[in-house]
Amino acid sequence: MTALTFYGGINEIGGNKVLLEDGGRALLLDFGFPYKRHKLFYEEYLKPRSGAGLLDPLTMGLLPPLEGIYREDLETAALWRGFRDNPLYRRLDNVGGILLSHAHLDHSGHISFLRNTIPVYSTAITAFITKAIQDSGKSDFDQQVCYFNPAAFDCPGGWKQTAFISGNVAKQQRQFCIADMTRDDLSASAMQFWSSGFWEKTPRQKELVSCPLLSHTNCAFNLRCFPVDHSIPGACAWGIETNSGWVIYSGDLRFHGKRAGLTRRFVDEAAKLKPRALILEGTNVGRETNVAEHEVYENALRAIASSKGLVIADFPARDMDRLLTFLQIARDTGKKLAILPKDAYLLKTMRLLDPAIPDIAEDKNLVIYQETVASKYPGLWLRNLFQEYESKTVLANDISSSQDQFILCFSFFDLNELPSIRPKPGSLYLFSSSEPHDEEQEIDFRRLHRWLRHFELKPVGLPVEKDGEWQIPDEERGLHASGHACGPDLLDIARKIKAEILIPVHSEQPGFYAEHLENSGIRVILPAPGKTIQI
Numbered sequence: 001m002t003a004l005t006f007y008g009g010i011n012e013i014g015g016n017k018v019l020l021e022d023g024g025r026a027l028l029l030d031f032g033f034p035y036k037r038h039k040l041f042y043e044e045y046l047k048p049r050s051g052a053g054l055l056d057p058l059t060m061g062l063l064p065p066l067e068g069i070y071r072e073d074l075e076t077a078a079l080w081r082g083f084r085d086n087p088l089y090r091r092l093d094n095v096g097g098i099l100l101s102h103a104h105l106d107h108s109g110h111i112s113f114l115r116n117t118i119p120v121y122s123t124a125i126t127a128f129i130t131k132a133i134q135d136s137g138k139s140d141f142d143q144q145v146c147y148f149n150p151a152a153f154d155c156p157g158g159w160k161q162t163a164f165i166s167g168n169v170a171k172q173q174r175q176f177c178i179a180d181m182t183r184d185d186l187s188a189s190a191m192q193f194w195s196s197g198f199w200e201k202t203p204r205q206k207e208l209v210s211c212p213l214l215s216h217t218n219c220a221f222n223l224r225c226f227p228v229d230h231s232i233p234g235a236c237a238w239g240i241e242t243n244s245g246w247v248i249y250s251g252d253l254r255f256h257g258k259r260a261g262l263t264r265r266f267v268d269e270a271a272k273l274k275p276r277a278l279i280l281e282g283t284n285v286g287r288e289t290n291v292a293e294h295e296v297y298e299n300a301l302r303a304i305a306s307s308k309g310l311v312i313a314d315f316p317a318r319d320m321d322r323l324l325t326f327l328q329i330a331r332d333t334g335k336k337l338a339i340l341p342k343d344a345y346l347l348k349t350m351r352l353l354d355p356a357i358p359d360i361a362e363d364k365n366l367v368i369y370q371e372t373v374a375s376k377y378p379g380l381w382l383r384n385l386f387q388e389y390e391s392k393t394v395l396a397n398d399i400s401s402s403q404d405q406f407i408l409c410f411s412f413f414d415l416n417e418l419p420s421i422r423p424k425p426g427s428l429y430l431f432s433s434s435e436p437h438d439e440e441q442e443i444d445f446r447r448l449h450r451w452l453r454h455f456e457l458k459p460v461g462l463p464v465e466k467d468g469e470w471q472i473p474d475e476e477r478g479l480h481a482s483g484h485a486c487g488p489d490l491l492d493i494a495r496k497i498k499a500e501i502l503i504p505v506h507s508e509q510p511g512f513y514a515e516h517l518e519n520s521g522i523r524v525i526l527p528a529p530g531k532t533i534q535i
């Protein structure tokens with residue numbers, strides 16, 4: 001018998017955590033950061049205490065009480081005593097890996113807490129993105145996916161607290177097992193990349209205990225990895241062969257992006273396996289249609305071509321397709337696309353795996369915006385980046401003095417640069433990102449509107465408040481393509497794969513599937529927190 005237990009992604013978008021057990025073996029399907037539940041208790045200056053290790057996330061129900069899967073350096077001797085009478089408490093010693101669908105934190109973030117003897121299975125691109133995100137960002141202790149700071153008892157000077165204080169301990173990398181390529185498959189440029197030490201080192205060079213990448217074939221399960229189209233490169237769905245038949249896990253997907261063909265191939269291949277169960281995302285079940293990425297291109301091109309001054313393009317972090325859409329528009333309108341250092345770092349990383357990604361050094365329309373940094377010694381990754389691309393660096397002054405020459409890739413969180421840029425009144429703020437539920441950080445639209453009014457920027461595609469709801473004006477729609485398939489597309493996937501059992505996940509309306517798949521021969525089972533579904 002195969003058992004599936006859902007600990008996250010139930011009646012919520014993101015936070016997927018699924019336990020699959022089969023004949024003494026077990027796997028986790030994603031282990032995401034539960035943004036919705038996190039926000040119920042925490043905000044910017046009220047966070048789980050890193051010094052308390054597992055105690056806060058376990059107590060607040062952000063992590064399931066599964067003894068044996070979490071990092072031992074975060075456990076105190078008495079920790080589990082407090083959770084053994086929790087109805088969800090279990091001891092689990094047989095988890096052989098985590099199948100990661102993509103590098104969005106609502107799927108990957110809580111890998112941070114997992115024992116590093118549990119390897120992460122992913123595509124090569126996903127592994128590299130997790131590293132690029134950490135190298136170039138300030139990841140909190142509960143979002144350290146690729147490598148983490150082991151906690152150490154180190155309380156000098158008479159401190160009597162029981163909390164963990166991170167000492168001078170080297171960072172520990174997790175074991176990643178790559179499912180879509182082996183070292184031998186890699187192209188010449190990727191080999192260069194390998195020897196560049198990107199995987200083995202953090203930007204500070206020495207402080208990482210690294211784990212060389214392995215292949216996925218060492219897994220106790222027979223696995224299939226199906227690349228799919230989503231709003232971040234490297235996304236995949238998974239197939240797991242169990243004693244009850246194949247279990248398919250969709251991750252997040254769509255048919256209307258640049259890699260739609262991948263999703264179609266996944267559906268065909270998964271159907272051939274005649275699966276016992278399909279765990280299917282349902283983010284956009286309520287939407288009838290999609291805006292496609294090429295429509296975003298057309299609509300944004302029109303808006304930008306007719307604008308006179310500076311253009312600010314606001315789109316989701318790590319959405320490389322959107323970045324490339326705006327790069328094309330920059331080429332078509334004779335402008336330069338100014339990207340932020342963290343996007344440049346990701347672009348550079350991805351190019352080593354995918355030669356089709358443009359080379360920042362060579363591309364005439366790409367420049368990197370250097371933020372006004374107070375410190376003389378910014379992060380080493382940042383210094384290295386600006387050294388490598390010295391001739392491609394622009395400052396606030398460069399933008400300010402030739403405003404009509406630039407499309408600046410800023411989001412809400414970069415607006416504090418505007419006093420240095422002083423955009424001319426009437427400059428365009430193009431909002432190409434409208435999935436607040438899916439955002440890693442929720443945007444305060446009221447505050448964003450205030451910034452735009454203060455600098456007299458003209459918003460387009462930005463939600464405005466109407467009867468207590470934030471909505472994009474009808475005539476300004478079509479500037480964002482969602483990372484998720486719409487309702488009819490999702491039903492199409494369900495009917496084509498035609499698993500005997502369908503379990504919805506990552507959805508606020510999981511009942512949609514039961515309603516629409518009646519008499520289809522597919523049994524829909526709704527998951528409940530911590531409840532085991534035998535298949």
Ligand SMILES: [Zn+2]
Nearest residue numbers: 102104252483
């Ligand atoms: Zn996602």
